[in-house]
Amino acid sequence: MILAVNFCFLVFYVFVEYKKFFHADSAMKMLLAREIIYSHTFFPPDWYYGNNDIVVVFGQLFAIPAMIFLPAGFTVHAISGLVTSVLVLHSVWLATGLTQIGKTQRTLITASMAAGISGLLAENLYGQASYGTILYMSLYLICCLVKLMRQQSTKHVVLWSVLLCALIMAEFWGNPQRALITIGMPLVIAALWSTCRPGDHRSHVGRASLLGAAASICAGIGGGTILYTVTFAHVNNAARDASSIKWLPYDTIVGNLAVLGKEVLIIFGGLPPADSELLSVIGLYGALRMIVAILLIWLILRAVATSARLDGEVGPLAIYGSVALLSVCFLQVATTIPNLAEPIASSRYLVPSLVTMAIVALATPLDMRQRPIEFLSVAVVLAGLLTSAYPTFVKSDLRSHLGLAQQQPRAIDFSGLARYLEDNGLAYGYATYWNAGPLSVLSDEHVLVRQITLDGPLPMPMRFLSSDRWYLADAWKGETFLLLKQEDANKVDWKQLAALGLPVSRKLQFGELGIFVFGENFAAKLPGWDIRFKQPVTFHAEGAPTLVGSLQARGDGKALVAPANVKGALVYGPYVSIARGTYRLTFDLEAGSNPAAVARIDAASSPAGTVMAEKELTESHGPQQLQFSIDRTSTMEFRVWALGNGEVAFKSVTLQRAGP
Numbered sequence: 001m002i003l004a005v006n007f008c009f010l011v012f013y014v015f016v017e018y019k020k021f022f023h024a025d026s027a028m029k030m031l032l033a034r035e036i037i038y039s040h041t042f043f044p045p046d047w048y049y050g051n052n053d054i055v056v057v058f059g060q061l062f063a064i065p066a067m068i069f070l071p072a073g074f075t076v077h078a079i080s081g082l083v084t085s086v087l088v089l090h091s092v093w094l095a096t097g098l099t100q101i102g103k104t105q106r107t108l109i110t111a112s113m114a115a116g117i118s119g120l121l122a123e124n125l126y127g128q129a130s131y132g133t134i135l136y137m138s139l140y141l142i143c144c145l146v147k148l149m150r151q152q153s154t155k156h157v158v159l160w161s162v163l164l165c166a167l168i169m170a171e172f173w174g175n176p177q178r179a180l181i182t183i184g185m186p187l188v189i190a191a192l193w194s195t196c197r198p199g200d201h202r203s204h205v206g207r208a209s210l211l212g213a214a215a216s217i218c219a220g221i222g223g224g225t226i227l228y229t230v231t232f233a234h235v236n237n238a239a240r241d242a243s244s245i246k247w248l249p250y251d252t253i254v255g256n257l258a259v260l261g262k263e264v265l266i267i268f269g270g271l272p273p274a275d276s277e278l279l280s281v282i283g284l285y286g287a288l289r290m291i292v293a294i295l296l297i298w299l300i301l302r303a304v305a306t307s308a309r310l311d312g313e314v315g316p317l318a319i320y321g322s323v324a325l326l327s328v329c330f331l332q333v334a335t336t337i338p339n340l341a342e343p344i345a346s347s348r349y350l351v352p353s354l355v356t357m358a359i360v361a362l363a364t365p366l367d368m369r370q371r372p373i374e375f376l377s378v379a380v381v382l383a384g385l386l387t388s389a390y391p392t393f394v395k396s397d398l399r400s401h402l403g404l405a406q407q408q409p410r411a412i413d414f415s416g417l418a419r420y421l422e423d424n425g426l427a428y429g430y431a432t433y434w435n436a437g438p439l440s441v442l443s444d445e446h447v448l449v450r451q452i453t454l455d456g457p458l459p460m461p462m463r464f465l466s467s468d469r470w471y472l473a474d475a476w477k478g479e480t481f482l483l484l485k486q487e488d489a490n491k492v493d494w495k496q497l498a499a500l501g502l503p504v505s506r507k508l509q510f511g512e513l514g515i516f517v518f519g520e521n522f523a524a525k526l527p528g529w530d531i532r533f534k535q536p537v538t539f540h541a542e543g544a545p546t547l548v549g550s551l552q553a554r555g556d557g558k559a560l561v562a563p564a565n566v567k568g569a570l571v572y573g574p575y576v577s578i579a580r581g582t583y584r585l586t587f588d589l590e591a592g593s594n595p596a597a598v599a600r601i602d603a604a605s606s607p608a609g610t611v612m613a614e615k616e617l618t619e620s621h622g623p624q625q626l627q628f629s630i631d632r633t634s635t636m637e638f639r640v641w642a643l644g645n646g647e648v649a650f651k652s653v654t655l656q657r658a659g660p
Helices: 003-015 022-040 060-066 074-096 103-114 117-125 129-147 154-174 176-196 200-204 207-232 250-267 279-305 313-336 343-362 371-387 391-397 414-423 433-442 494-499
Strands: 049-050 236-238 430-431 448-453 478-484 504-510 513-518 538-539 550-554 557-562 567-571 576-578 581-591 599-606 611-617 620-630 634-643 648-659
Touching: 003 074, 003 103, 003 117, 003 391, 022 060, 022 074, 022 200, 022 433, 049 343, 074 103, 074 117, 074 433, 103 343, 103 371, 103 620, 117 129, 117 176, 117 250, 117 343, 117 448, 129 154, 129 176, 129 207, 129 313, 129 343, 154 176, 176 207, 176 313, 176 576, 176 581, 236 648, 250 279, 250 313, 250 343, 279 313, 279 371, 313 343, 343 371, 371 504, 391 538, 414 504, 433 448, 433 581, 550 648, 557 567, 567 648, 581 599, 599 620, 611 620, 634 648
Parallel strands: 049 236, 430 448, 430 478
Antiparallel strands: 478 513, 504 513, 538 648, 550 557, 557 648, 567 634, 576 634, 581 620, 581 648, 599 611, 599 634
16 A cells, blocks of 8 residues: 555656656657657767767657657656656566565565655656666666576576676667676676675576676677667767866865765755754654664665675675665765765766665564664664655655745746747747756647857857757748847847847747747858758858968958968868768868978868868969768868968868768
8 A cells, every 4th residue: 555655656746746847857858759750760860969878778768659649748758757667666676576575575665665765866766767767777687687697497597698688788888888887897796796605505506597697798798888889980979078087186085975975865865954943844854854864874884784795686686786886986985977066966876876775775684583773773764765755756856855834936937938938929949958958848849949058159059968950940940039048148149140130029038038039040040050061151261270370461351371481280170060971171272382282181070180081282273172071970170281382371161061
């Protein structure tokens, strides 16, 4: 009954309550599913993945079938979330089956997970569900490993080996580096522990099972890495944080240990909201949840410390979870991977391994007479978690804070904003990342809003978890709009937009958001938006970067001029994104005559500097053409090199698509 009640709260959260917290990262799976259907390929060629991750096993798998009948809206997102939730609970049930506890205790643990435990945990497991996917994949992996290790029949060994290999391969296909930390290393250590630890257990592992496990792990890691390498070479990738991973100084590491404790309390709902009255309902409940969280943390630490001594099938699960937890805690504390200035957001990395070890800690066989303290601790924790469904799914926010008295309204009512835009005849527009995706999904695709950045005076496409086709001139015909807060609107050069033939035709206001309406799709006139370059685009000498040239008047225009005895880059840049295909460059170039070559022109990718095409010139008195091809969207620069054998003058370079 408790499991059923908590599951009903979970369904309510996924289909109703989570709409209040729906955000751009949540919308990603729906936008990707739409691109998969549109392109008829699982890895859309126009889509930009982020931070070297390729989305393979994720919620888009469950959204695609539903989108045959429904738009890419919140209902389909909820269906995907429900499937993920069921898989999470099913994997928890299977994991508890590896222990020596009865069905009653297994049901209570599963019901505790169904209760959500905290707002942050509910978001990551069931709402956005990113780390729910990692959790159920991890638990399925370790269950497959345990099943494989105890098989005696060759047929069953092959069956479980193939299944284990497929699961490993799917995880490594997404990102081998990430998978190595989250599942690869823990799984290998768990497998080695299962076969090498002393005791009678070794005799229960047959040679076929050992060979099957070794072959599955090696083939899964190797095959997944190969699939990733092949796939990654043909998809687009963008990094929102391009900084490399670095070690932190000692003082920062020590400080991060305290932050780590805060993160764990947040995950288990044990951090009362600051400034709440101690003797109020919120304060007293917060105190109870803090006690439950502290007890659970103690049980987890105890489970980690004793994991190597556990017998039976729970041993591999405990080793797997312990290694995963210690690894991610080490990375949290000692490296720049998380941003611990925002502990609430960074705590999500801990979710899968913490939940795994919470399962191990709560699945200890209980004996009131022999271990009363442990019995009472587990009983208190289960009681606290089992009764957390209503506070978590109805009254908690994404920070795990409770609002039992009065919940704060959301800063932006996306559903109301979508209706307002529709009422004003607006169906296609652009906004910053956190305001774009939610509108597209919550409006059931009636209003499509694409993400942009405002790093310069003009809005530019944000090619991160987005598609190139969104920013093409023919993506939409008719009025478009910019949806901006005032501080973002102040960054835009409205006079320059008007000079490009894009005056604001009308302005609307919705709360703190300004809605700037244009009479046409301004993607057709903004430079750098259409990266297919079907229409020629010219980059002039004026404003172009140079190392050896000076800007001079030449004829009816200006040119960058390098004297006869000077060597170096006369022109480089403009670092423009270009879609896959074949392109023609036309350099307007004047160069003196010399058989030793006066200048060299080339097209190179950035930042690697790989030259795609080049030509040396012994003289030039007008246009010089160069053709190149790229097989993926790339940032390109078009360079002119003065070779020191004559004067070189560059006026412009024109880029146009020459083929598919």
